[in-house]
Amino acid sequence: MPTWSVILNEAEKRAGGNPQVAIDYVAHLKSDYLRKLSNKTGRNTILYFSGFLNKQPSNDTIINDLDINAFMENIHGLDKRKGLDLILHTPGGDLPATEQIIKYLKSCFNNDIRAIIPQIAMSAGSMIAVSCKSVVMGKQSSLGPFDPQLNGIPCQSALREFEKAIEDVSNNPASLGLWQAILSKLTPTFLTLCSQADEFADELTEKILADKDINNEVKENIKNVFAKNNDSKTHSRHIDRDKCKEAGLDVIDMDADNDLQDIVLTIHHCCMILAEKTSASKIVENNIGGCYVRHSQVPMPMPVPMQR
DSSP states (O other), rough: OOOOHHHHHOOOOOOOOHHHHHHHHHHHHHHHHHHHHHHTSEEEEEEEEEEETSSSOOOTTTOTTTHHHHHHHTHHHHTGGOOOEEEEEOOOHHHHHHHHHHHHHHHHHOOOOEEEEEEOOOOHHHHHHHSSSSSEETTTTOOOOOOEEEETTTTTHHHHHHHHHHHHHOOGGGHHHHHHHTTTTTTTTTHHOOOOOOOOHHHHHHHHTTTOOOOHHHHHHHHHHIOOOOHOTTTTOOOOOOHHHHHHHEEEEEEGGGHHHHHHHHHHHHHHHHHHHSSSEEEEEETOOOEEEEEEESSSOOOOOOOO
């Protein structure tokens, strides 16, 4: 497997001092390996990569409504009877946009979607992965909780704290002053919005689990691990492969097939290099040459994959 450093060193050697030549090499290598993956599996492949680990947080790196355009671009021309392998690397993002993406992909591929996680799919990205029939994960791969957040505050935690305030004041009226000082910092409607966000997330979780051929006990276990923050404690918690299996997800070990692992991680290493060396903040690409790239503000073009 070409590691991150091997790919970068080869790109710089070929460049001869020309950075664009190095970028072209890495971009074309990524595209070649996307084709290799599809040829190996006999399935369609779409890469959804966010450069969030290399870029400043922005709307360009998260899941948002622009992504439907990216998926429309990349689904065009695919033989939908072959199903889809979706390579996911994302911090998550907008929940309504996520709901639309899940519905759209499932309708296009008749629910025959397998998520492949080279490193991290968090929050709403984890929700997309859980919605798939199976998830391919390596020892390094992680999903994350998808309990809703509002302005960075966990909605479930905020609601539990308010319930605790009611209980404390009821049992000990002298605590009213303390809770008034805490709750006075909340903006109007904040708790209502938290409740609505939690209801929306729970509704969407129920929908994606309804499509799975699993019993109610397993569904509840998945909800407790991913949708409730009592277990995860923090929204940034990394849920590894073993924990995903324990939760009840259909997890395929990436390292059980060395060829598959080499291809997937080579694609990921190429994307990480491009996110670091170019302005590309999001790359959505398929195995037949379709490509949609979002750039940060500083223009630094990345080449479209070569058609073959």
